[in-house]
Amino acid sequence: MSETAMTAPRESANTSALLQLALVRAREFLREPEAVFWTFVFPILLAGGLGIAFRNKPADVMKVAVVTNGTDGGQVAQWLRRDPLLKVKAIGEAEAARELRTGAVALVVVPRPASRVEYRFDDTNPDGRAARAIVDNAVQRGAGRKDPLAVTDSRDRERGARYIDFLVPGLIGINMMGSGMWGIGFSIVDARRRNLLKRLMASPMSRSDYLMSYLLSRLVFLVLEVGVVAAFGVFVFGVPFRGDPATFILICLVSALAFSGLGMLTASRARTVEGISGLMNLVMLPMWVLSGVFFSADRFPDIVQPVIRALPLTAVIDALRMNMLQGAGLVVVRGQLLLLASWLVVSFFFALKIFRWR
Numbered sequence: 099m100s101e102t103a104m105t106a107p108r109e110s111a112n113t114s115a116l117l118q119l120a121l122v123r124a125r126e127f128l129r130e131p132e133a134v135f136w137t138f139v140f141p142i143l144l145a146g147g148l149g150i151a152f153r154n155k156p157a158d159v160m161k162v163a164v165v166t167n168g169t170d171g172g173q174v175a176q177w178l179r180r181d182p183l184l185k186v187k188a189i190g191e192a193e194a195a196r197e198l199r200t201g202a203v204a205l206v207v208v209p210r211p212a213s214r215v216e217y218r219f220d221d222t223n224p225d226g227r228a229a230r231a232i233v234d235n236a237v238q239r240g241a242g243r244k245d246p247l248a249v250t251d252s253r254d255r256e257r258g259a260r261y262i263d264f265l266v267p268g269l270i271g272i273n274m275m276g277s278g279m280w281g282i283g284f285s286i287v288d289a290r291r292r293n294l295l296k297r298l299m300a301s302p303m304s305r306s307d308y309l310m311s312y313l314l315s316r317l318v319f320l321v322l323e324v325g326v327v328a329a330f331g332v333f334v335f336g337v338p339f340r341g342d343p344a345t346f347i348l349i350c351l352v353s354a355l356a357f358s359g360l361g362m363l364t365a366s367r368a369r370t371v372e373g374i375s376g377l378m379n380l381v382m383l384p385m386w387v388l389s390g391v392f393f394s395a396d397r398f399p400d401i402v403q404p405v406i407r408a409l410p411l412t413a414v415i416d417a418l419r420m421n422m423l424q425g426a427g428l429v430v431v432r433g434q435l436l437l438l439a440s441w442l443v444v445s446f447f448f449a450l451k452i453f454r455w456r
């Protein structure tokens with residue numbers, strides 16, 4: 099029999115074994131209700147809660163009081179009631195002092211003789227400072243002030259600038275990071291702790307096949323994992339999706355594989371659940387804080403920006419936001435994809451080098 103004829107069945111057997119291992123990983127995942135909850139349900143609950151908390155809503159109406167003891171109180175109150183941002187009550191001075199002290203109103207207006215007005219407010223309270231500016235503008239206009247320039251307001255409420263639009267790509271990123279690292283890391287360590295890896299070591303299976311099966315199993319659930327959160331944001335909160343779907347899929351694919359490689363590397367030597375928990379938190383916590391999931395990473399000092407930009411989660415979130423919100427294509431996000439591919443190759447290479455069955 100020729101060498102070519104012998105090689106073909108061997109390669110077919112290796113491929114079949116790799117697919118079976120990937121299916122085993124998928125079944126292990128589905129049999130863990132906790133893993134299903136944290137991967138699919140929790141991100142939706144988080145997006146829903148934060149989306150409602152930070153939803154777009156009408157401008158806040160400031161509550162102010164006008165002291166009516168003086169003769170000008172009624173006229174000042176009339177001026178203020180013309181402003182839709184103010185809710186005005188005309189009351190006595192003693193009651194006004196009590197309402198300001200208890201926070202029932204943000205500011206008290208006290209008309210004085212000789213066309214003077216006194217504002218009483220807490221200057222350490224942002225509502226008090228904002229109310230002072232709105233009230234003074236209304237009073238000056240009511241008294242006859244004329245602006246030298248005519249202005250018009252143009253309200254731009256296009257989707258993409260809201261907090262929920264900013265948040266959803268970040269949630270997709272941390273979801274891929276969490277499921278890639280925790281799912282793979284715990285599975286490997288649990289198998290090592292129960293001596294399952296020791297038994298597999300006696301089989302002809304190679305380390306590369308074993309680790310590759312985790313990468314393939316991640317791809318099985320990637321469509322659901324990303325699609326559920328993205329669809330929830332798009333259809334429930336109207337998050338825009340302006341980018342090329344093929345670029346979006348490529349970003350998610352490379353990201354999921356990169357985080358899977360990191361999970362393998364972290365779990366290559368860990369022997370206990372406590373050990374892998376500490377290592378996972380050590381790797382993931384800086385990315386949770388620095389990578390701009392819930393607020394922009396630009397808030398951090400310039401001196402740490404190179405480190406932040408080198409983190410894989412930062413690259414994922416930046417690429418997703420550029421694609422979903424700005425419509426960026428493959429050429430624009432190629433830098434982030436190259437960085438993620440580098441993380442994938444390096445982490446998987448070192449995972450193969452230092453992986454231990456026992």
